[in-house]
Amino acid sequence: MTLSIKLRDYAGELDITLDDLESFHDKDHFGGVVLSMKVLQRAFDAFPGTGVPHRDEIAIVAGLNPPGLIDSFEFMTRALSRRRLVVDQTLAHGPASPFGRFAFEVHRPCGAVALWVREGLLPGDFATVGKKVEAGFGTEAETARWNGYKRDVGVALIPMKPEDVLDMRLIEGRRLVA
Amino acid sequence: MTQHVLEMRGLKQNRVAISYEQMLRFHGGPHPGGVAVAYKVLETAFPLVSPGEPPERSRIQVVVGVDGPGVVDGLECATRAFSRQRAIIDRGAKKGQPVCGEHFYFEVHYKGTSVSLWLKDGTLTGEFLALASKTSGGLASEAEVARFDALRHEMAERVMTSPACDLFEIGPVVHG
Numbered sequence: 001m002t003l004s005i006k007l008r009d010y011a012g013e014l015d016i017t018l019d020d021l022e023s024f025h026d027k028d029h030f031g032g033v034v035l036s037m038k039v040l041q042r043a044f045d046a047f048p049g050t051g052v053p054h055r056d057e058i059a060i061v062a063g064l065n066p067p068g069l070i071d072s073f074e075f076m077t078r079a080l081s082r083r084r085l086v087v088d089q090t091l092a093h094g095p096a097s098p099f100g101r102f103a104f105e106v107h108r109p110c111g112a113v114a115l116w117v118r119e120g121l122l123p124g125d126f127a128t129v130g131k132k133v134e135a136g137f138g139t140e141a142e143t144a145r146w147n148g149y150k151r152d153v154g155v156a157l158i159p160m161k162p163e164d165v166l167d168m169r170l171i172e173g174r175r176l177v178a
Numbered sequence: 179m180t181q182h183v184l185e186m187r188g189l190k191q192n193r194v195a196i197s198y199e200q201m202l203r204f205h206g207g208p209h210p211g212g213v214a215v216a217y218k219v220l221e222t223a224f225p226l227v228s229p230g231e232p233p234e235r236s237r238i239q240v241v242v243g244v245d246g247p248g249v250v251d252g253l254e255c256a257t258r259a260f261s262r263q264r265a266i267i268d269r270g271a272k273k274g275q276p277v278c279g280e281h282f283y284f285e286v287h288y289k290g291t292s293v294s295l296w297l298k299d300g301t302l303t304g305e306f307l308a309l310a311s312k313t314s315g316g317l318a319s320e321a322e323v324a325r326f327d328a329l330r331h332e333m334a335e336r337v338m339t340s341p342a343c344d345l346f347e348i349g350p351v352v353h354g
Contacts, residue, residue, distance in 0.1 A: 009206030
C-alpha cells in the first residue's frame with residue numbers, strides 16, 4: 001500500500017509519498033515516519049472542504065521528538081526549518097514513548113485539533129525498552145527488540161485508517177494566523 | 179526520460195537513493211535552479227571522493243559559498259548535512275559565479291578526501307538573478323513573476339541537462 005499526502009507550496013501541489021519520507025529519514029525510526037503521515041491525514045480530515053493545505057499554513061506541536069517523526073514532519077510541511085514546529089513534552093495525552101508522549105496539535109487558519117495515539121496500539125514495554133536502548137543501556141536482546149518495534153509498529157500502521165490510529169478533538173477558539 | 183538519482187549508503191549500510199524529484203518536492207519553493215545545482219554538485223563529487231562505491235550519507239560534509247534556499251534545501255534533502263551539522267557556509271569563498279556578494283562555490287568532503295567545484299561565470303544570466311532577488315523579496319510585478327516562473331524552470335532544465343564540465347570548474351581531488 002502506498003501512502004501519500006498532498007500539500008501545497010510555492011511550486012504548486014506536491015504529492016509526497018511514504019518513500020520520500022523514508023529516503024529523507026533513512027529508515028531507522030520507521031514507526032515515526034509512518035505515524036507522522038497518519039497525524040497530518042487525520043488532522044486535515046477534520047476540516048473537509050478547505051482544499052489542499054499550504055505548507056506555510058500548518059503549525060505543529062509535538063509531544064515528542066523522535067527523529068523519524070520530526071524528519072517526516074519537516075519533509076511534508078517544512079515546519080521545522082520554517083519555525084512552525086514546537087516540541088512540547090508537557091502534552092499529557094497519549095501513550096508514552098522514549099521521547100515524550102504520542103500527542104500532537106495541528107494548527108491551521110481554519111482551526112486547530114489535538115490528536116493522540118490510541119491506547120493499546122503499542123507494545124506494553126515500548127517506552128521502557130526504548131528509553132533504555134536509546135540511552136545506551138540496552139542489552140543485546142533489548143536492542144534487538146527495540147529495533148524490531150521501530151520497524152514493526154510502522155509496518156502495522158501503514159494499512160490502518162488514521163482514525164483508527166489517532167483520537168482527535170477540536171481545539172475551540174484557536175486557529176493559526178498565517 | 180532520464181532518471182536522476184543520487185546513490186548513497188545509510189546508517190546500516192542500506193541503500194539510500196534520493197532523486198532530483200524528491201529534492202524538488204522537499205524544496206517546494208521558487209528556486210528549482212538551486213536544487214538542480216545542488217544535485218549536479220553531488221552527482222559530480224560523489225564518484226571523485228568515493229570512487230567505486232556510493233558514499234555513506236552520514237560521512238558527507240559540504241562547504242558552500244552561497245546559502246540560497248534551493249541550494250541549501252537540495253543539499254539537505256540529499257545529505258542531511260545542514261540539520262546534522264556537517265555543513266559550513268563560507269561567505270569568504272571567492273570562486274564561482276557571484277550572486278549578491280556570495281559565490282556559487284562548493285566543497286564536498288568524505289572521509290578525508292575532498293573536491294571543490296565552482297559555477298562557471300555566465301551559467302546564471304543577469305536577468306535571472308535580478309528577478310530571483312526581486313521575487314524572493316516580494317518586490318516583483320505580476321509580469322516579472324510570470325517571467326521568472328518561466329526562467330527558473332528553464333534554468334533548472336539547463337543545469338540538469340548540462341554535463342558537469344560545462345557548469346563547473348572542478349578543482350583537484352585532495353586526499354587528507
